[in-house]
Amino acid sequence: MAKKVLKFGGTSVGTVERIQHVANIIKKEHSEHNQIIAVVSAMSGKTNNLIDLSKEISNDFNKRELDVLLSSGEQVTAALLAGALIKLKIKAKSWLNWQIPILTEGEHSNARIINMNVTKINNFLKDNGVAIIPGFQGISKLGEVTTIGRGGSDATAVATAKLFDADSCEIYTDVDGVFSTDPNKIPVAKKIDKISYDEMLELSSLGAKVMQPSAVQTAMIYDIPLEVRSTFTDRKGTKIFDKENIDYSKSVTGVAYSKDDAKITLIGVKDKPGVAANIFEPLSKAQINVDMVIQNISSDQKTTDITFTIKRDEVSKTIDILKNNKDIVYSDIVHNDKVAKVSIVGAGMVSTPGVTYKMFRALSDEKINILAISTSEIKLSVIIEENNTLNAIKKLHTIFDLD
Amino acid sequence: MAKKVLKFGGTSVGTVERIQHVANIIKKEHSEHNQIIAVVSAMSGKTNNLIDLSKEISNDFNKRELDVLLSSGEQVTAALLAGALIKLKIKAKSWLNWQIPILTEGEHSNARIINMNVTKINNFLKDNGVAIIPGFQGISKLGEVTTIGRGGSDATAVATAKLFDADSCEIYTDVDGVFSTDPNKIPVAKKIDKISYDEMLELSSLGAKVMQPSAVQTAMIYDIPLEVRSTFTDRKGTKIFDKENIDYSKSVTGVAYSKDDAKITLIGVKDKPGVAANIFEPLSKAQINVDMVIQNISSDQKTTDITFTIKRDEVSKTIDILKNNKDIVYSDIVHNDKVAKVSIVGAGMVSTPGVTYKMFRALSDEKINILAISTSEIKLSVIIEENNTLNAIKKLHTIFDLD
Numbered sequence: 001m002a003k004k005v006l007k008f009g010g011t012s013v014g015t016v017e018r019i020q021h022v023a024n025i026i027k028k029e030h031s032e033h034n035q036i037i038a039v040v041s042a043m044s045g046k047t048n049n050l051i052d053l054s055k056e057i058s059n060d061f062n063k064r065e066l067d068v069l070l071s072s073g074e075q076v077t078a079a080l081l082a083g084a085l086i087k088l089k090i091k092a093k094s095w096l097n098w099q100i101p102i103l104t105e106g107e108h109s110n111a112r113i114i115n116m117n118v119t120k121i122n123n124f125l126k127d128n129g130v131a132i133i134p135g136f137q138g139i140s141k142l143g144e145v146t147t148i149g150r151g152g153s154d155a156t157a158v159a160t161a162k163l164f165d166a167d168s169c170e171i172y173t174d175v176d177g178v179f180s181t182d183p184n185k186i187p188v189a190k191k192i193d194k195i196s197y198d199e200m201l202e203l204s205s206l207g208a209k210v211m212q213p214s215a216v217q218t219a220m221i222y223d224i225p226l227e228v229r230s231t232f233t234d235r236k237g238t239k240i241f242d243k244e245n246i247d248y249s250k251s252v253t254g255v256a257y258s259k260d261d262a263k264i265t266l267i268g269v270k271d272k273p274g275v276a277a278n279i280f281e282p283l284s285k286a287q288i289n290v291d292m293v294i295q296n297i298s299s300d301q302k303t304t305d306i307t308f309t310i311k312r313d314e315v316s317k318t319i320d321i322l323k324n325n326k327d328i329v330y331s332d333i334v335h336n337d338k339v340a341k342v343s344i345v346g347a348g349m350v351s352t353p354g355v356t357y358k359m360f361r362a363l364s365d366e367k368i369n370i371l372a373i374s375t376s377e378i379k380l381s382v383i384i385e386e387n388n389t390l391n392a393i394k395k396l397h398t399i400f401d402l403d
Numbered sequence: 404m405a406k407k408v409l410k411f412g413g414t415s416v417g418t419v420e421r422i423q424h425v426a427n428i429i430k431k432e433h434s435e436h437n438q439i440i441a442v443v444s445a446m447s448g449k450t451n452n453l454i455d456l457s458k459e460i461s462n463d464f465n466k467r468e469l470d471v472l473l474s475s476g477e478q479v480t481a482a483l484l485a486g487a488l489i490k491l492k493i494k495a496k497s498w499l500n501w502q503i504p505i506l507t508e509g510e511h512s513n514a515r516i517i518n519m520n521v522t523k524i525n526n527f528l529k530d531n532g533v534a535i536i537p538g539f540q541g542i543s544k545l546g547e548v549t550t551i552g553r554g555g556s557d558a559t560a561v562a563t564a565k566l567f568d569a570d571s572c573e574i575y576t577d578v579d580g581v582f583s584t585d586p587n588k589i590p591v592a593k594k595i596d597k598i599s600y601d602e603m604l605e606l607s608s609l610g611a612k613v614m615q616p617s618a619v620q621t622a623m624i625y626d627i628p629l630e631v632r633s634t635f636t637d638r639k640g641t642k643i644f645d646k647e648n649i650d651y652s653k654s655v656t657g658v659a660y661s662k663d664d665a666k667i668t669l670i671g672v673k674d675k676p677g678v679a680a681n682i683f684e685p686l687s688k689a690q691i692n693v694d695m696v697i698q699n700i701s702s703d704q705k706t707t708d709i710t711f712t713i714k715r716d717e718v719s720k721t722i723d724i725l726k727n728n729k730d731i732v733y734s735d736i737v738h739n740d741k742v743a744k745v746s747i748v749g750a751g752m753v754s755t756p757g758v759t760y761k762m763f764r765a766l767s768d769e770k771i772n773i774l775a776i777s778t779s780e781i782k783l784s785v786i787i788e789e790n791n792t793l794n795a796i797k798k799l800h801t802i803f804d805l806d
Contacts, residue, residue: 016459053483056419058490065489068497069482072475079472080456086468087461094471098501099546143502 002167003035003125007135007157010044011174012231013077016084022231023084025172026130030090035125039135039160040081041153042073063108067137067147071097074134074153082132092130095121097145102138102156104146111146113138113159122164133160154215162222169224171211172231177238178203178210180402181255181393188403192253193236196243199253202345202379216240243347251352252400255393257342261291262315263371263383265307266322268331278327279306286321288314292341292374292381303331307372309383312337339371340389343381344396350377362399366391405570406438406528410538410560413447414577415634416480419487425634426487428575429533433493438528442538442563443484444556445476466511470540470550474500477537477556485535495533498524500548505541505559507549514549516541516562525567536563557618565625572627574614575634580641581606581613583805584658584796591806595656596639599646602656603629605748605782619643646750654755655803658796660745664694665718666774666786668710669725671734681730682709689724691717695744695777695784706734710775712786715740742774743792746784747799753780765802769794 006026013019022038030036050069054061078094085092100121104111121131135153138146148155154171161169175183176191178200183189195203197220201213210228219226219240229237269275276295283290293308310318315337322328349355359380363370368391372383384392397403409429416422425441433439453472457464481497488495503524507514524534538556541549551558557574564572579594581603586592598606600623604616613631622629622643632640672678679698686693696711713721718740725736752758762783766773771794775786787795800806 016456020460050479053419053479054486057423057483057487061486062489065482065486065497068499069479069486072478072482075475075478076453076456076472079468079475080460083457083464083468083472084460086465094468096471096501096548098499145499 001033001035003037003164004029005037005039005157005161005164005166005169007039007153007169007171008041008081008231009153009171009173010041010046012172013040013081014044016080018231019077019080020084022172023081023088023090025231026081026085027088027090030130036130037121037125037160037164037166038081038130038132039153039157040074040077040132041135042070043077046073046076064144067108067145070147071134071137071145074136078132078134085130085132090130091128092132093124094132094134097134097137098139098143100133102133104138104140104148106146108144109147109149111138111140111148113148113156116160116163118164151212151215154212155218158215158218158222158224158226161224162218166224168227169219170227170229170237172229173210174231175210175228176230176233176235177228178240178254180253181397182257185390186255186393186397188397190402191235192238194239194241195253196347197240198243198378199345199347200240202343202376203254203256210238250346250401251348251355252344252346252396252402253348254345255342255396255400255402256345257340257389257393258291259340259386259389260312261309261339261341261383261386262312262335262337263307263309263339264315264318264322264333264335265305266328266330266333267305268303269306270329271302271304275328276306278325279322280308282321282325283310283318286317288318288321292372292383294372294374309339309341309372336371336385338386339383340386341381341383342389342392342396343379344400345379346400347378349380356380358399359396362395363392366395368392404436404438406440406567407432408440408442408560408564408567408569408572410442410556410572410574411444411484411634412556412574412576413444413449415575416443416445416484417447419483421634422480422483423487425484425575426491426493428634429484429488430491430493433533439533440524440528440563440567440569441484441533441535442556442560443477443480443535444538445473446480449476449479467547470511470548473550474537474540474548477539481535481537488533488535493533494531495535496527497535497537500537500540501542501546503536505536507541507543507551509549511547512550512552514541514543514551516551516559519563519566521567554615554618557615558621561618561621561625561627561629564627565621569627571630572622573630573632573640575632576613577634578613578631579633579636579638580631581643581657583656584800585660588793589658589796589800591800593805594638595641597642597644598656599750600643601646601781602748602750603643605746605779606657606659613641653749653804654751654758655747655749655799655805656751657748658745658799658803658805659748660743660792660796661694662743662789662792663715664712664742664744664786664789665715665738665740666710666712666742667718667721667725667736667738668708669731669733669736670708671706672709673732674705674707678731679709681728682725683711685724685728686713686721689720691721691724695775695786697775697777712742712744712775739774739788741789742786743789744784744786745792745795745799746782747803748782749803750781752783759783761802762799765798766795769798771795
C-alpha cells in the first residue's frame with residue numbers, strides 16, 4: 001500500500017471519454033490498495049478559451065478576476081472525474097481550493113502554494129476514498145482565489161505529494177515519458193527510464209516540454225520521486241530521482257534543441273564593470289526573455305563583443321531598445337534571425353572526459369559551423385544555423401549512443 | 404440614492420459583447436449614485452453544456468458533484484462582468500458562494516438560500532464598489548457547494564434583495580416585461596406596466612415564462628418590489644407589487660395559455676372518500692405532473708366522473724398506471740390528446756361581476772366548445788380543443804380591453 005499523487009494534464013482529461021479512462025486508471029491503482037489523491041488540470045483548450053474571453057474584454061484584464069475566471073476550469077474537471085469514479089462504484093469526492101484549503105502566497109496569477117489542510121483529506125483516504133484536487137489554484141490568506149501560473153497543475157501535484165507525505169508523484173500526460181531527443185523529429189529517439197532532477201530541468205527548459213520546470217525544482221528540493229508516464233498506454237514512464245540513485249553508464253542522457261531563436265551581437269562594447277547590466281536591465285524591464293549570453297575575453301583589453309539569444313519575434317523590439325539606450329556604447333549591432341540552439345545534457349558529462357571535444361568534432365564532421373557555445377556542469381549548448389538543426393541532433397544522438 | 408439588486412439572465416450575459424453591454428447598464432445605474440449588487444446567471448447554453456457532459460458519464464450523476472460542476476458557470480460570468488466593469492473604471496468585485504458566504508439548506512440541486520453575510524459586501528457598496536454575485540448557488544452548513552434548482556438565479560436575486568434590504572430588485576431578461584398574452588402569437592398583446600405578485604404567479608405558471616414562480620412567491624412574502632425589464636432596450640419593464648398598490652381599472656390583466664396538454668376522464672368512479680387520493684397518489688409517485696382536476700357532483704349519488712389534464716407526452720404512461728391500479732374502480736377511461744388550456748388572469752376579477760359569463764359568451768360566439776372549467780380567485784381557465792387556441796386568445800384579449 002502506498003500513498004500516491006496522480007496528476008492528469010489537460011489532454012488526459014480533454015473529453016468525457018478520456019475522463020472516464022482516467023477514472024479507470026485510478027480504479028486500478030485504488031484496487032491495488034493505494035491511497036490516491038488525483039490532481040487535475042482543466043480540459044484541454046478550456047483555459048485558453050477562458051483567457052480569450054477575458055481578452056475580448058481587456059488585454060489587461062483584472063488579475064484578481066482572471067484568477068476567479070480561470071480557476072473554474074479545473075473545478076469542472078474535478079467534478080466530472082469524481083462523478084465518473086462514483087459511477088464506477090469508487091468512493092470519491094472533489095475538494096475545491098477553498099474547501100481544503102490550498103493556501104497560497106504571492107500575487108494573483110503567480111502565487112505559490114505554501115500549505116494545505118491535510119486532516120480532512122487524510123481521513124477520507126483512510127476511509128477508502130479517492131480525493132480529487134483542482135490543480136493550478138489556491139486561495140490567499142485573505143480568502144481570494146489565486147492561480148499559480150500556466151502549467152501550475154504540476155506544481156500543485158508536487159506540493160500535494162510533499163504536504164501529504166506521499167510515496168510518489170506520477171505525472172500522467174500525452175507522451176510516454178522523457179525522450180533522449182524529440183521523437184517527432186528523430187525516430188530513433190529513446191524513452192529515458194531514469195533521469196536525475198537536474199538533467200530533467202535542463203531538458204525541460206530546453207524544449208522537452210513534459211513537465212513544468214519549477215515543479216521539478218520543488219520535487220528536487222524535497223526529494224519527491226516523480227514519474228512521467230502516458231495516460232494513453234500501459235508503458236512504463238520516466239522516473240525522476242535524485243542523481244545519487246542513478247547509475248550513469250552513459251555520459252549523455254539526451255539531446256535537446258530550441259526553435260525560433262535569434263542571436264544578437266553587440267560589437268565593440270566597452271570592457272568595464274556594469275556594461276552587461278546596462279544592456280540587460282532594459283531588456284528585462286521590457287519582458288524580453290534572454291536565453292544564452294556569451295562574452296569572450298576582449299583581445300585589446302578595451303572593448304569586447306557580447307552575444308545573446310532571444311526568441312525570434314522579439315528581435316526588432318530588442319534592437320530598438322538597444323539603439324535607444326544612451327547608457328550603452330558599442331560600435332555595431334549584428335543579428336542572425338535563423339539560428340537554433342542544440343544541447344547535450346547529462347549528469348554523467350562532468351565525470352566523462354572528452355564529451356565537449358566529441359561534440360565539436362561531430363558537428364565539424366557534418367560541416368556545421370558553431371556560432372556560439374555555452375556550457376554548464378550537465379549541459380553543453382551550441383548555437384548553429386537553423387537549417388542544420390536536424391542534422392546536428394541526429395549526429396549527436398548517434399555518437400553519444402542514444403539511438 | 405437607492406440600493407438595487409440587478410439580476411441578469413443567461414441570454415443577457417450570453418456573449419462577451421452582451422456582458423460588456425450589461426457593464427454599461429450597471430455603470431449608468433452606478434453613476435446615478437445607486438448601490439448596486441448584480442446577480443448573474445451562467446452564459447446561455449453553458450449550464451446545459453455542463454449537464455450534457457455529466458450525462459455522458461451517467462444519467463444519475465452524483466448530485467454533490469453535479470452542484471460543483473454547474474456552479475462553475477455563474478462563477479465564469481461573475482468574473483467576466485467584474486473585469487468588464489473594472490475596464491470601465493468602475494470599482495467592482497466578484498464574490499463567490501463561499502466568499503460571501505451564501506448559506507443554504509436542503510438537498511443538493513434543490514437547496515434554499517437561508518442567509519448571506521452582508522457585512523463585507525455592504526462595506527464594499529458604501530465604498531462605491533459594485534458587487535457581483537453568482538446566482539443559482541450557495542454552500543451548505545457543512546461547506547459543500549449547493550445549487551438551488553433551474554432558474555434559481557431569480558431566487559438568488561430576490562433573497563439578495565431581502566437580506567441586503569434593497570430598495571428594489573430588477574430582473575433583466577430578453578423580453579420587455581410581462582405581456583397581456585403571448586406577443587409572438589397575438590400582435591396586439593400589450594406589455595403590462597404593473598401587476599400584482601399573485602397575478603404574476605398565475606401568469607408565469609401558465610406559460611408566461613418571464614420569471615421563476617418561486618422567486619415571485621418569495622418576493623410576495625417579503626413584499627420586495629420587482630421589475631422585469633429588457634437588457635436590450637431602454638423601455639420600461641413591468642413592475643410587480645403587492646396588489647394593494649395597484650389601481651385595477653381593468654378586471655382582466657392578461658390571457659395565458661398552455662400547450663401540449665391532454666385531458667383524461669375517468670368515467671363512473673365510485674363517489675366516496677379516498678377515491679381521488681387513490682387515483683393521484685400513484686401518478687405523483689411516477690412524477691407525472693397533474694395540472695387541472697375537475698370533479699362534478701354526481702348525478703346518481705353513487706358514481707362520478709373525474710377529469711384531469713397532464714402533459715401530452717405522459718398520456719400513455721398515465722393510462723397504464725390507471726389501468727394497472729387495483730385500487731381504482733371505474734367504468735371507462737377516455738382521453739383527448741389535443742387540448743389546450745386558456746386562462747384569463749386578473750386580481751380585479753373577483754370584484755368585477757360578470758367576468759365569467761363574459762368569457763363563456765365570447766367563446767360561444769366563436770363556436771368554441773368548452774371541455775372543462777376551473778376557477779380560482781384571480782384566474783379562470785378553460786380546456787378547449789387545441790386548434791381553437793389562437794381564436795380563443797384573440798377573442799378574449801379583445802373583449803377584456805387588452806388590445
